Amino acid sequence: MAAVHEAEALSQGAPAHDWDAIVIGAGMSGLYMLYRLRELGLRVRVFEAGTGVGGTWYWNRYPGARFDSESYSYGYSFSPELLQEWSWSEHFAAQPETLRYLNYVADKFDLRRDIQFRSRVTSAHYQEMRRSWEVTLQDGARYRAPFLITAIGLLSAPTLPRIAGIESFRGQSFHTAQWPHDPVHFAHKRVAVLGSGATGVQTIQEVAKTAGHLTVLQRRPNWCAPLHNSKIDEAAQARIKAGYPEMFARCRATFACFLHTPDPRGTFEVTPDEREAFFEKLYAERGFGIWQGNFRDILTDRAANAAISAFVARKIRERVRDPRVAEKLIPKDHGFGTRRVPLETHYYEVYNQPNVELVDIKHSPIERITPDGIKTRDAALAFDIMIYATGFDAITGSFDRIDIRGRDGQKLRAKWANGPQTFLGVQVEGFPNMFMLMGPHTALGNIPRSIEYNVEWVTNLIAYMRQRRLTRADALPRAVAAWTDHVKDMGEGLLSNEVDSWMTGINSNIAGKQSRIIARYSGSAPAYRKRCDEVAADGYRELALG
Numbered sequence: 001m002a003a004v005h006e007a008e009a010l011s012q013g014a015p016a017h018d019w020d021a022i023v024i025g026a027g028m029s030g031l032y033m034l035y036r037l038r039e040l041g042l043r044v045r046v047f048e049a050g051t052g053v054g055g056t057w058y059w060n061r062y063p064g065a066r067f068d069s070e071s072y073s074y075g076y077s078f079s080p081e082l083l084q085e086w087s088w089s090e091h092f093a094a095q096p097e098t099l100r101y102l103n104y105v106a107d108k109f110d111l112r113r114d115i116q117f118r119s120r121v122t123s124a125h126y127q128e129m130r131r132s133w134e135v136t137l138q139d140g141a142r143y144r145a146p147f148l149i150t151a152i153g154l155l156s157a158p159t160l161p162r163i164a165g166i167e168s169f170r171g172q173s174f175h176t177a178q179w180p181h182d183p184v185h186f187a188h189k190r191v192a193v194l195g196s197g198a199t200g201v202q203t204i205q206e207v208a209k210t211a212g213h214l215t216v217l218q219r220r221p222n223w224c225a226p227l228h229n230s231k232i233d234e235a236a237q238a239r240i241k242a243g244y245p246e247m248f249a250r251c252r253a254t255f256a257c258f259l260h261t262p263d264p265r266g267t268f269e270v271t272p273d274e275r276e277a278f279f280e281k282l283y284a285e286r287g288f289g290i291w292q293g294n295f296r297d298i299l300t301d302r303a304a305n306a307a308i309s310a311f312v313a314r315k316i317r318e319r320v321r322d323p324r325v326a327e328k329l330i331p332k333d334h335g336f337g338t339r340r341v342p343l344e345t346h347y348y349e350v351y352n353q354p355n356v357e358l359v360d361i362k363h364s365p366i367e368r369i370t371p372d373g374i375k376t377r378d379a380a381l382a383f384d385i386m387i388y389a390t391g392f393d394a395i396t397g398s399f400d401r402i403d404i405r406g407r408d409g410q411k412l413r414a415k416w417a418n419g420p421q422t423f424l425g426v427q428v429e430g431f432p433n434m435f436m437l438m439g440p441h442t443a444l445g446n447i448p449r450s451i452e453y454n455v456e457w458v459t460n461l462i463a464y465m466r467q468r469r470l471t472r473a474d475a476l477p478r479a480v481a482a483w484t485d486h487v488k489d490m491g492e493g494l495l496s497n498e499v500d501s502w503m504t505g506i507n508s509n510i511a512g513k514q515s516r517i518i519a520r521y522s523g524s525a526p527a528y529r530k531r532c533d534e535v536a537a538d539g540y541r542e543l544a545l546g
């Protein structure tokens with residue numbers, strides 16, 4: 001049917017393409033993709049659901065939102081001029097500053113003129129005869145281009161909890177990723193926060209400063225570690241700006257593109273005193289060092305993981321006055337670092353405040369949301385404001401929300417029903433000329449570093465095709481099978497793959513996301529890049545080009 005429609009349109013002389021490339025999403029990935037494709041001379045259109053650029057940093061305006069990556073290691077590295085012009089004010093910038101930064105980038109490189117805001121893509125269908133992607137927006141408008149690049153984010157499809165009565169609440173309620181653009185005031189208000197992942201932790205520690213009463217409804221605690229944020233003074237600013245080449249070289253060399261990388265020693269290769277001193281040093285350091293720069297075996301060896309978990313549990317007990325509350329805050333179902341580690345600033349001390357209460361909803365389950373608040377098994381709790389820090393349908397969620405169809409009308413959702421299958425996390429067999437940025441099976445870590453690499457890899461492939469007048473790139477089935485197996489192999493032995501989390505594709509708030517999948521590439525970023533470089537150097541022979 002689709003082919004008949006297509007053939008008719010072609011015979012009526014409808015223009016084959018509106019643009020040379022369509023990019024979906026104007027976050028860090030989409031902005032950089034636009035910049036690079038323009039350099040190649042392509043006519044590009046970016047469709048963005050929001051009203052401005054920035055992606056994650058446009059949507060997540062919740063109180064306390066900020067980086068866990070060091071600001072300077074997060075920004076784009078491609079423009080030396082930009083690096084010198086922009087000054088980060090804090091080691092871990094807050095969301096408003098990052099949003100300002102991305103707006104600055106959009107203006108500096110005059111990107112906005114090719115971005116169409118308020119434009120949610122609802123479907124993308126490949127048309128074999130035209131060798132073209134047809135994209136439909138929510139308002140019904142349709143556009144075509146030979147290349148489709150998805151820059152739709154790995155944490156961009158917000159999910160609410162599946163709780164009966166959620167619509168009935170009469171007070172104000174917010175999802176952290178759909179936060180209003182005007183400030184929300186908490187003084188004298190009874191506030192509930194549901195969720196205690198990285199976002200929940202940032203929200204709780206901020207809201208607790210002003211809320212009349214704050215109730216944290218916790219299903220499972222996470223292992224958190226101190227952020228140790230501070231302002232960047234002039235001398236440090238000068239050092240950062242002078243040291244960018246070395247810093248980015250370091251990010252390129254580390255396992256996950258962070259400034260931190262695992263210590264080559266095993267946990268039990270040192271004396272107990274040395275181990276303790278090393279843990280103390282990491283706990284006192286800025287950022288993800290305690291997670292990414294710890295002994296090399298803490299994420300693979302159970303005994304090593306138990307040692308760091310016991311250390312962090314002790315810290316929590318020292319910081320929380322009421323021992324019963326402390327016990328509730330200590331995870332018992334997974335070890336330190338096997339889920340995303342939230343970084344915190346006085347998070348545990350919040351529970352020493354008289355205006356803050358912790359409700360363990362594993363112990364006292366939520367029965368329903370009522371017009372006045374929340375009914376748990378044991379109590380009826382009244383609130384003025386409800387904050388859902390319940391996260392995202394991660395990695396594949398933003399793909400699932402678009403009706404993506406490849407050759408012969410096959411649906412991406414169906415193709416990935418049992419988990420994603422990709423080549424390098426960039427292509428899917430049967431979906432020619434669709435390139436994914438930060439899709440499943442790519443290296444994540446300090447994400448902009450991976451974004452820049454992926455964008456450049458895709459740019460080089462498109463340049464290669466245009467030089468040779470090739471109009472179609474598809475992944476070969478054997479290449480997909482080999483890469484998907486490789487991604488699985490890389491996850492073997494990692495304790496994190498034995499734990500339910502967004503990184504293993506679990507989301508209890510979404511039907512059908514209760515079985516673990518391998519959603520991300522968990523090998524090292526340098527190994528990932530080496531493999532992708534080899535594919536390019538070999539003339540993309542693992543792709544079907546035509």
Ligand SMILES: Cc1cc2nc3c(=O)[nH]c(=O)nc-3n(C[C@H](O)[C@H](O)[C@H](O)COP(=O)(O)OP(=O)(O)OC[C@H]3O[C@@H](n4cnc5c(N)ncnc54)[C@H](O)[C@@H]3O)c2cc1C
Nearest residue numbers: 025027028029049055056067068069120121152153156447
């Ligand atoms: C609260 C929070 C804190 C984070 N902190 C860090 C950190 O410290 N370090 C780190 O490395 N990473 C962090 N991340 C991860 C972050 O998502 C990435 O660093 C990065 O911003 C991803 O950029 P992106 O452009 O790939 O995706 P996004 O920033 O998610 O942008 C995707 C864009 O696509 C748009 N879009 C999606 N679907 C459609 C559609 N159908 N039609 C039109 N537009 C669409 C969205 O509106 C969005 O603007 C954080 C994420 C969150 C949520």
